[in-house]
Amino acid sequence: MTDTTEPLTTPAPAGAKLLTSSPFDPGPLTTKEGFRARARRTNSPPDLQDCAPFGTKVTLSDPRLIYHGRLLPVETDDVGRALKQARGLLLQNLTSGDGRGPNFAVDGPRLSGKSLLAALIALGFHTLVEKLSGPDGDRHPVVYINVPHDRADDLHWSLPFADFLGVEHSRSPETMNHRPVDMTDPIVRIMQRARTRLVVIDGVEYIRSSERQTAFDYLLRLQDRLPRITFLFCGIGAREIVQAGYGDHRSQAPAPGTDRPRPHSGIPTLWVRPVPYTRAEPDQWHKVLRLVEGNLRLYKHEPETLLGLAAYLHKRTDGSMHALDQLICQAAQASILEGTEKIDQDLLDSILTGYDDPDH
Numbered sequence: 060m061t062d063t064t065e066p067l068t069t070p071a072p073a074g075a076k077l078l079t080s081s082p083f084d085p086g087p088l089t090t091k092e093g094f095r096a097r098a099r100r101t102n103s104p105p106d107l108q109d110c111a112p113f114g115t116k117v118t119l120s121d122p123r124l125i126y127h128g129r130l131l132p133v134e135t136d137d138v139g140r141a142l143k144q145a146r147g148l149l150l151q152n153l154t155s156g157d158g159r160g161p162n163f164a165v166d167g168p169r170l171s172g173k174s175l176l177a178a179l180i181a182l183g184f185h186t187l188v189e190k191l192s193g194p195d196g197d198r199h200p201v202v203y204i205n206v207p208h209d210r211a212d213d214l215h216w217s218l219p220f221a222d223f224l225g226v227e228h229s230r231s232p233e234t235m236n237h238r239p240v241d242m243t244d245p246i247v248r249i250m251q252r253a254r255t256r257l258v259v260i261d262g263v264e265y266i267r268s269s270e271r272q273t274a275f276d277y278l279l280r281l282q283d284r285l286p287r288i289t290f291l292f293c294g295i296g297a298r299e300i301v302q303a304g305y306g307d308h309r310s311q312a313p314a315p316g317t318d319r320p321r322p323h324s325g326i327p328t329l330w331v332r333p334v335p336y337t338r339a340e341p342d343q344w345h346k347v348l349r350l351v352e353g354n355l356r357l358y359k360h361e362p363e364t365l366l367g368l369a370a371y372l373h374k375r376t377d378g379s380m381h382a383l384d385q386l387i388c389q390a391a392q393a394s395i396l397e398g399t400e401k402i403d404q405d406l407l408d409s410i411l412t413g414y415d416d417p418d419h
Contacts, residue, residue, distance in 0.1 A: 088178055088203045089223055097178075098185045104131070104356050113358040117395055123356055127391035130384045133350045136343055138176055141165070141329035145180045145291075148327055152256050152289050153191070162290040163327040164263075164297040170381040170414075174261055176331050177293040178203075181259045188256070199224070199253035206262040206294075210270045216277045217242040224249050243277075247284050255288055263294035263301065275304035298328040333378030336369065344369055344378065351387060358400035368404055375407070375415050382414040 085100060086093025105122050117124060134142070148163050165177050181201045188200040204219035221228045221242040226249065228242045266274050282288060292301045302325055336344035348365040365372065365387075376382035389410045390402045399406070408417050 088181070089205055089219065091199055091223055091225060094182075094185070094201065094203055094223075098182045098189075104354055107356055107358065110356070113400065114398070121395070124392055124395055126356065127388055127395065130351060130388060131354045132175065132179060133347055133354075133380065135172075135331075135334050135347055135380065137167075137331045137334075138172065138179070141176055141331060142179065142183070144327070144329055145184075149180075149184055149257065149289065152287070153188070161327055162292070162301070163329065164301050165291065165293040165329045165331065166295070166297040167331040168333070169295060170379045171333055172331050172380045173293050173295070173297075175380070176329065177259050177261055177291060180291065181257060184257050197253060199250070199255050201257045201259065202250065202255055203259045204261070206260060206265045210266060210274060212273065213243060213277050214239060214241040216274065217246060220246040220250075224253075243281070247281070250285055250288070255285065257289050257291060259291045259293065261293045263292045263297050265294075266300060266304075268303075271300070271304050278304075292326075298326060301326050333376075334380070335378060336373040341369065344373055347380075347383070348372065351383065355387075355391060355402070357391060357394055357402070360394075360401040364402060368407070371404060371407070375412075375417075377415065379414065382412060385412040385414070386410055 085096040088094050088097060105126055110123055111117070111121065132138075145163070148161060165173050165180075167173050181203050185201045188198070189195075192198070202220060202223050204223055207215045207219050209215040218228055218239055224246060226242060226245055228239045260278075278290065282290065294300070305326070334343050334347050345366060348369060349363075352360075352362065352365045372383065372386070375386055386407065387402070389412070390406050393410065394400055394402055394406060
């Protein structure tokens with residue numbers, strides 16, 4: 060790759076379609092089928108001219124109702140900055156024949172959009188590899204897993220990799236007495252053949268201090284066997300967790316030729332936080348609301364209504380994109396089903412999200 064400005068958010072190829080029969084469920088990111096379906100689906104707002112006319116009875120399969128079930132990703136200042144930084148961190152991975160780029164982390168407070176950012180990076184990287192090398196059903200440039208529920212040993216750490224890759228990991232699949240086995244050797248061979256370059260591990264906040272050595276022992280050994288992969292760790296406190304995990308394995312000996320300890324080795328961290336809003340500095344929140352409003356496809360919605368409700372919406376969401384998604388998506392769907400086709404404060408007051416809901 061010679062163009063270092065190539066974005067990680069390259070859109071899906073023209074004509075790409077969902078690899079699933081259900082518009083409601085493309086499948087989870089933690090399976091290769093679901094991941095590919097999400098990477099190749101087109102996420103563009105429907106044209107109202109192609110939709111059922113205003114006043115038409117709406118069913119649950121209506122394209123606009125499905126479309127408004129989840130906001131299109133909005134590039135906040137943090138997300139835009141992080142995507143550029145991720146591109147730089149992954150560039151060496153694509154261009155170097157020897158070794159990998161540095162592992163890195165996505166960190167931030169609860170409900171700030173960490174998993175969404177990690178998914179955008181992973182999906183964008185997958186799409187970029189396909190753009191550069193062409194589609195290949197045998198290539199899996201990205202493996203996306205959640206931290207396993209049981210983290211006691213290598214066996215359980217190997218299972219989410221096997222689940223993503225679609226590898227059976229029970230000795231007796233024909234019986235109800237399944238006994239999972241350590242899948243490390245099979246998944247290593249598959250990822251080698253699949254030319255995997257990026258492994259996303261989401262939910263690292265669930266790794267307890269007592270489990271840290273087991274987890275990072277396993278991941279470091281896996282990376283030794285797959286020297287081309289880069290790990291992206293995502294979760295609340297990811298930076299401290301990963302630094303502590305690697306710190307357990309760093310030599311405590313002095314730096315060569317000195318009696319001083321080796322310098323602290325950190326991990327590159329991409330930060331994502333709730334979007335701030337004050338009357339003195341409203342620009343970031345206003346930008347978000349303009350982007351969100353521009354993605355709405357409602358017949359009677361008045362432009363800049365959300366902008367006029369900026370203070371109210373920030374109070375309801377505290378700048379959390381997850382909370383804003385919940386609020387606006389429910390309101391948009393309600394407006395379609397009720398036939399009002401617009402979002403206003405009266406409608407928003409009736410929507411329950413669990414995030415600073417108004418008193419009723």
